[in-house]
Amino acid sequence: MKSRQPNKSSKVSYAGYLTLAWIFLGLGILGAFLPLLPTTVFIILAAWAFAKSSPEREAWLLNHPKFGPPLRDWRKYRAIPIRAKCLAYGLISCSALISMWWMNAHPWLLGITLVCLTLVVIYIHRIPTLVASQKQEEK
Numbered sequence: 001m002k003s004r005q006p007n008k009s010s011k012v013s014y015a016g017y018l019t020l021a022w023i024f025l026g027l028g029i030l031g032a033f034l035p036l037l038p039t040t041v042f043i044i045l046a047a048w049a050f051a052k053s054s055p056e057r058e059a060w061l062l063n064h065p066k067f068g069p070p071l072r073d074w075r076k077y078r079a080i081p082i083r084a085k086c087l088a089y090g091l092i093s094c095s096a097l098i099s100m101w102w103m104n105a106h107p108w109l110l111g112i113t114l115v116c117l118t119l120v121v122i123y124i125h126r127i128p129t130l131v132a133s134q135k136q137e138e139k
Contacts, residue, residue: 014053021049021057028067038120040084043067044074079130088124092117 028042043061050058062068073081080088096117103110 017049017053018057021046021053024049025061038088040070040074040080043071047071047075073130077128077130079128080124081130081132085124085127085129089121092121 024042024046027037028039028046031037031039031042047058047061050061062071070081070084073079096114099110099113099117103113
């Protein structure tokens, strides 16, 4: 009998998901310091990609002291805490003000930036808000 070898497509998808996971994690960490990059979205995407490629790395991310609690909340409630929403709105507003100051010579570029920031605000606003009482009821 032949021993079954993993096919090439499963190796490629494993490597692809793992690569994506590390890229998303890196972008998420950068987003903690750069106002235009969203941290939470990239960390959620990293957890998804790790789940497809490396359960050990997914468990590490879910149990991480900083990134784990928001990830677990997202998976359980599909909602964002009010504090995170307010922080996002504030940083997006700061980004818009900085963009207006910095790009005043390029109105078309400023327009594109403001449209993108507005779309992000609309997206965040449409996601349900996680209220502390929801988490307390579960305990």
